[in-house]
Amino acid sequence: MKIQKRGQQRGALRSPFLLTAVAVVLSLVGLTQLNPPLAQLLSFHTPTPTATATPAPTDTPAPTNTKTATHTPTRTLTPLPTTTQTPTATMVINRKATRQARATQTAAAPTATPTPTATQTAPPIPRAARVPILMYHHVGELPPDADALRKSLTVSAERFNEQMRFLSAQDYTTIHIAELINHLQTGAPLPEKPIILTFDDGYDDAYVNVFPTLKDFGFKGTFFIIGAPTDYGSPGYIRWEQILEMSENGMEIGAHSLTHRYNLGQFRASLQDNEIIKGNQLMVDHLPNWMPLFSYPSGSYNQHTLDVLTQLGYVAAVTTKQGITQSSETPLELRRIRIRGEWSMNQFLYWFNYWTTRP
Numbered sequence: 001m002k003i004q005k006r007g008q009q010r011g012a013l014r015s016p017f018l019l020t021a022v023a024v025v026l027s028l029v030g031l032t033q034l035n036p037p038l039a040q041l042l043s044f045h046t047p048t049p050t051a052t053a054t055p056a057p058t059d060t061p062a063p064t065n066t067k068t069a070t071h072t073p074t075r076t077l078t079p080l081p082t083t084t085q086t087p088t089a090t091m092v093i094n095r096k097a098t099r100q101a102r103a104t105q106t107a108a109a110p111t112a113t114p115t116p117t118a119t120q121t122a123p124p125i126p127r128a129a130r131v132p133i134l135m136y137h138h139v140g141e142l143p144p145d146a147d148a149l150r151k152s153l154t155v156s157a158e159r160f161n162e163q164m165r166f167l168s169a170q171d172y173t174t175i176h177i178a179e180l181i182n183h184l185q186t187g188a189p190l191p192e193k194p195i196i197l198t199f200d201d202g203y204d205d206a207y208v209n210v211f212p213t214l215k216d217f218g219f220k221g222t223f224f225i226i227g228a229p230t231d232y233g234s235p236g237y238i239r240w241e242q243i244l245e246m247s248e249n250g251m252e253i254g255a256h257s258l259t260h261r262y263n264l265g266q267f268r269a270s271l272q273d274n275e276i277i278k279g280n281q282l283m284v285d286h287l288p289n290w291m292p293l294f295s296y297p298s299g300s301y302n303q304h305t306l307d308v309l310t311q312l313g314y315v316a317a318v319t320t321k322q323g324i325t326q327s328s329e330t331p332l333e334l335r336r337i338r339i340r341g342e343w344s345m346n347q348f349l350y351w352f353n354y355w356t357t358r359p
């Protein structure tokens with residue numbers, strides 16, 4: 001009370017100063033309250049940052065970014081949850097993202113050491129190449145009880161030798177699927193007459209008969225392994241240490257599902273996931289620096305199959321579709337020429353000529 005009173009008294013003494021101070025305060029208050037344009041101006045300025053911030057995330061293609069980000073580590077081959085129930089949500093991917101992921105993977109694939117130069121986001125130039133990919137299964141003796149299918153899948157060791165001699169005499173150069181993919185994606189040159197030799201199912205005759213013959217001719221081949229029988233040590237199938245030896249001696253190795261019991265394209269997603277993911281895991285576990293390649297059992301696949309392979313970082317896959325024109329746009333759908341066991345050498349020459357000379 002006393003202080004207030006004293007203040008009032010003092011204030012009264014300096015009334016001219018007090019009056020001007022009050023006037024200034026009042027005018028300021030008055031400005032903000034009574035001047036709508038200023039208020040509007042202020043209120044316009046505040047939302048501006050949020051206004052520009054909002055469109056930004058929608059402009060940046062979110063799926064593309066996450067796709068490439070999640071895919072880069074998959075290339076190092078430590079994929080997948082070990083649980084059988086793979087979350088379907090992660091499997092669902094839009095096709096644009098799939099194509100882009102596929103492109104970046106394949107572009108990076110053939111370089112043995114993962115170079116961190118894969119920053120290019122420019123769409124790859126579509127490229128096609130005429131490269132025959134021959135498809136073999138058994139090479140060797142027929143069992144006495146062989147049925148028509150087994151006969152068709154079995155080329156005798158002598159005939160196989162003759163076919164390799166022909167390719168060698170015709171100056172064909174065997175290449176790996178990785179080299180083809182590298183060419184399709186980057187334009188890296190291929191040898192004059194390139195050819196790819198593939199052997200499905202991982203039978204023990206791949207090691208006993210094919211591997212030595214290829215070495216004799218200075219050729220290389222690509223071998224697609226069925227995970228389960230090899231892992232169980234089933235009779236008639238190649239063993240991991242043999243696969244490793246072949247891989248260390250210039251042979252290329254691919255996966256051919258876990259059991260080969262299912263035509264993947266005709267089965268539900270969860271079964272496909274199991275066949276592909278578990279088969280893939282066995283390859284990753286046994287082969288250091290393995291580059292994921294796939295061969296569809298019985299040539300059967302659908303969009304889900306392609307999506308799963310893309311998710312797992314597969315750079316290429318071979319089908320049973322006949323043809324020799326390979327496209328950079330469909331590296332997971334490479335075409336092959338089936339070599340039949342019942343063919344004479346003349347029939348082999350006829351069909352080889354047919355596929356390699358037709359436009």
Ligand SMILES: [Zn+2]
Pocket residue numbers: 200201256260296297298
């Ligand atoms: Zn097969």
